[in-house]
Amino acid sequence: xxNRVRIFDTTLRDGEQSPGASMxxxxxxxxxxxxxxxxxxxxxxxxxxxxxxxxxxxRRVAFEVEGPxxxxxxxxxxxxxxxxxxxxxxxxxxxxxxxxxxxxxxxKHQFKLTRAEAKKRAVEMVERARGYVEDVEFxxxxxxxxxxxxxxxxxxxxxxxxxxxVNIPDTVGYALPEAFGALIKGIRENVKNIDGAVISxxxxxxxxLAVANSLAAVVNGARQVExxxxxxxxxxxxxxxxxxxxxxxxxxxxxxxxxSINTEQIYPSSRLVSGITGMAVQANKAIVGDNAFAHESGxxxxxxxxxxxxxxxxxxxxxxxxxxxLVMGKHSGRHAFKERLKELGFELSGExxxxxxxRFKALADKKKEVFDEDIEALVQDEVLRLEMPDRFxxxxxxxxxxxDTMPVAEVEMEVDGKTVKETGGGDGPVxxxxxxxxxxxxxxxxxxxxxxxxxxxxxxxxxxxxxxIKEGEHIVLxxxxxxxxxxxxxxxxxxxxxxxxxxxxxRRENLVL
Numbered sequence: 001x002x003n004r005v006r007i008f009d010t011t012l013r014d015g016e017q018s019p020g021a022s023m024x025x026x027x028x029x030x031x032x033x034x035x036x037x038x039x040x041x042x043x044x045x046x047x048x049x050x051x052x053x054x055x056x057x058x059r060r061v062a063f064e065v066e067g068p069x070x071x072x073x074x075x076x077x078x079x080x081x082x083x084x085x086x087x088x089x090x091x092x093x094x095x096x097x098x099x100x101x102x103x104x105x106x107x108k109h110q111f112k113l114t115r116a117e118a119k120k121r122a123v124e125m126v127e128r129a130r131g132y133v134e135d136v137e138f139x140x141x142x143x144x145x146x147x148x149x150x151x152x153x154x155x156x157x158x159x160x161x162x163x164x165x166v167n168i169p170d171t172v173g174y175a176l177p178e179a180f181g182a183l184i185k186g187i188r189e190n191v192k193n194i195d196g197a198v199i200s201x202x203x204x205x206x207x208x209l210a211v212a213n214s215l216a217a218v219v220n221g222a223r224q225v226e227x228x229x230x231x232x233x234x235x236x237x238x239x240x241x242x243x244x245x246x247x248x249x250x251x252x253x254x255x256x257x258x259x260s261i262n263t264e265q266i267y268p269s270s271r272l273v274s275g276i277t278g279m280a281v282q283a284n285k286a287i288v289g290d291n292a293f294a295h296e297s298g299x300x301x302x303x304x305x306x307x308x309x310x311x312x313x314x315x316x317x318x319x320x321x322x323x324x325x326l327v328m329g330k331h332s333g334r335h336a337f338k339e340r341l342k343e344l345g346f347e348l349s350g351e352x353x354x355x356x357x358x359r360f361k362a363l364a365d366k367k368k369e370v371f372d373e374d375i376e377a378l379v380q381d382e383v384l385r386l387e388m389p390d391r392f393x394x395x396x397x398x399x400x401x402x403x404d405t406m407p408v409a410e411v412e413m414e415v416d417g418k419t420v421k422e423t424g425g426g427d428g429p430v431x432x433x434x435x436x437x438x439x440x441x442x443x444x445x446x447x448x449x450x451x452x453x454x455x456x457x458x459x460x461x462x463x464x465x466x467x468x469i470k471e472g473e474h475i476v477l478x479x480x481x482x483x484x485x486x487x488x489x490x491x492x493x494x495x496x497x498x499x500x501x502x503x504x505x506x507r508r509e510n511l512v513l
Contacts, residue, residue, distance in 0.1 A: 005248060005259050006224040007241065008042040008200060009035050011273060012057070013073055014238055015228040016046075021277040028057045029064060031229075034272050036067040038265040040241075041224075042095065048072040049083035058084070062091035069093045069135065076100035076125040085132035096129040098122075099139035099167075102146040102154055119154050123161045130162030139167035139202065144175040144183065151183075152190045159191070165198045165224060170213055173206025173236065181216030188221045200224035203239045205231060210239035215247060218257065229273040230281055230288065242266045242287040242319065250314055267320030292316075293324045301336035330364035344372060346379050363462065363483070374462050378481060390498045391416055392441055399429045399486050407432040411490070413440050430489045437490060441497055445471035452485060465492040474503045 012028050015021065023031065028045065035043050045061040046054035062070040072087050074080035076098050088094040100111070100122050107113050113121070122138060129136045138158040143151055155166050168187065170180060184201070188194055201217040201224070203210040214225050231240030245261045252258060270288035274281050283290045293316040303310035308324070316324050337357055341348055348356055359378050364370050395412035409432035412421045422440045426432030434447065449468040454461040463485040467478045478496025482488040 001221065002223055003257050004223070005218055005244075005257050006041040006198065006200075007039075007245065007259050007261055008044065008071075008224050008226040009038075009040040009068075009228065009241060010044040010202070010226050010238065011035070011228040011232065011241075012061070013044040013046050014202075014226075014234060015232040015273070015277075017234045018232045018237065018277065018279060021232060021279055023276055025053060025057045025060060027276045029060060031273060031276060032061045032065045034265070034269050035229075036065050037262065038269050039260045039262040040068050041260060042069045042071050044071045044073060044097065044226075046072060047074070048087035049074060049077075049080040055083060055087050058087040059091075062088050062094060066092075069095050071095040071097050071137070074098045074125075074129070076121050078125070078128060081125055081128045081132070085129070088133065093135075094133050095135040095137055095165075096133050097137040097139065097167075098125045098129055099141050099169075100125070101141040102151055103142035104147065105145060106142050115150055119157055122154055123157050126158045126161040126163050134164075136163050137165035137167055137200065138163040139169055139200075141169055142171045143168045144170040144180060145172070148183065148186055148190075152187065155187060155197075156191050156193055159193045159197045163197055165200050166194075167200040167202055167224075167226065168217070168222070169202040169226075170204055170210075171202075173204035173210065175203070175209070175213050177209060177212045177216035180213045181220040184217045184220040184222050198223050200226060202226035204234065205236040205238060208236070210237070211243045211247070214239040214244055218248075219255065229269050230279065230285070232273070232277065232279055240286070242270065246287050246314060246319065249318075263318050264320045287314075287319055293321055299333070301333055329370060330361065332360075332364070332370075340372070340375060341379070344375060344379075348379070374481070391501045392494050392497050394487075394490055394494050395419065397433065397487055397490050399433055401429040401432070409433040409436045411436045411440060413437070413494075415440065429486050433486060433490050434493055437493055437497075443471065443497055443500070445469040445497070445500060447493075448475070450489075452489075463488045465489045467492045467496050469493075469496045469500065471500055471504075474500055476500045476503060 012031060016023055032043055032045065043061060045058040048055045048058045058072045070091060070093060072084035074084040074096055081096060081098060084096045100118055101107055102118060107118055126136055126138050140146060140151055140154055159166060184199060187199060199222045201214050201222045203213040225239060225244050227239040227241040227244050229241055231237045245259050245263060248255060248257050248259055249263060267288055270281060281289055286292060300311045312324060334357055337360055338353060356379055363374060363378060393414040395414060398410040401407040406425055407429045408423060408425050410423050412419060420440050422436050424432060424436035424439055426435045447467060448470050451466045453464045462481055462483050464481045465488040469476060476496050476499040478492045478499060480488045480491025480495055482491060
């Protein structure tokens with residue numbers, strides 16, 4: 001049996017049926033061109049009869065996008081078949097995909113047809129489509145809830161009528177993998193002319209089993225999978241293209257199957273579809289989610305840094321993602337922290353590394369994720385100043401402030417190794433803190449500039465404060481960072497005062513020399 005699984009992409013048809021995910025013609029063309037770069041075998045460009053927009057989309061994709069077969073969906077009705085044929089007329093590689101339900105539930109309650117009538121219509125519409133194009137696909141809608149013997153009968157009849165692909169949909173996502181695999185196996189064993197067509201499957205995700213059911217079908221002989229980028233589609237969506245493809249690629253050792261997909265185009269395709277439809281990809285989505293190749297656990301990060309195969313079964317580059325991400329958070333370990341510091345240009349060891357890691361852990365307990373900018377500010381604030389002795393160190397800081405309260409700061413500091421406490425007021429909480437610090441340190445400096453920046457987004461963002469102070473001929477900068485902006489302000493001011501002391505000391509030493 002052929003070991004190649006054809007990928008039939010229905011993002012532009014079934015995927016567009018997701019609430020709010022409709023696309024205009026130009027957007028469909030953008031996606032279709034990307035699908036061609038991705039290497040899908042078939043693009044279901046739309047439902048030509050449903051609207052003038054869909055007709056135009058099918059026609060333009062068929063004529064403007066090279067590579068894949070371009071397909072139009074059509075109900076088992078003459079007017080639908082004719083519209084599909086007209087939209088595709090003259091294009092190079094085309095397919096008409098017609099369908100009708102075969103389950104007794106649908107036939108009785110929706111179509112008001114007998115089994116015999118449904119079979120007759122299916123055959124007639126396949127023959128009509130075959131009169132227009134050589135490539136015809138027939139879908140037995142709600143096949144997973146159809147009585148198997150009747151399903152075999154319909155499939156045999158439509159193949160005889162000219163269908164080259166027969167699709168077995170799990171339309172309502174009702175099937176379980178073992179049973180669905182058995183259904184495909186039963187079709188292969190009981191439909192006499194099944195070798196005359198490719199068995200396809202189209203699984204919905206109502207029970208979260210679309211990919212599992214598709215895989216079970218492939219294992220049992222299906223050689224086309226109908227799927228969508230990011231798994232979008234009607235209700236809970238369709239089988240996810242990226243998951244199907246990467247399962248077959250990653251476990252080729254077990255399955256022995258392959259596709260024609262250029263997997264490095266998977267992530268760009270995902271981002272394009274997400275951007276056009278406005279449907280965000282959940283962070284923990286397999287293959288293309290933000291966390292798919294992100295690691296926060298210290299144990300995982302340590303293993304990954306030693307050998308990527310310890311915790312990654314796929315290379316992120318293989319799906320178009322530049323690299324794995326070590327998420328710096330409270331679960332991160334020293335190894336990952338040291339490596340991130342190296343990437344940021346800080347070569348720390350010994351006391352400096354210990355101090356930086358201690359501060360990092362304290363910050364990580366307050367923030368969900370510690371960003372590179374946080375780490376840079378942390379190192380500059382805490383570690384680099386170890387290279388020059390600090391005369392002043394902040395101990396405790398408490399500030400009372402409000403609409404009906406005069407700002408008062410209580411500051412405890414170390415000055416030359418001795419603890420000093422002072423309380424003072426000001427026009428605001430920062431002013432109160434600065435005046436109290438100035439009283440403790442006895443500085444004669446003047447504050448020239450004070451700026452605040454949110455280093456990262458969100459309400460838990462770490463703030464970075466920069467100050468410029470002047471005393472005599474000396475002008476120095478100071479920086480401080482903290483999730484509490486008043487604490488960050490105090491740290492920046494004290495950092496500047498220490499730099500000022502260092503400059504004054506250097507000047508005195510130079511005068512002696």
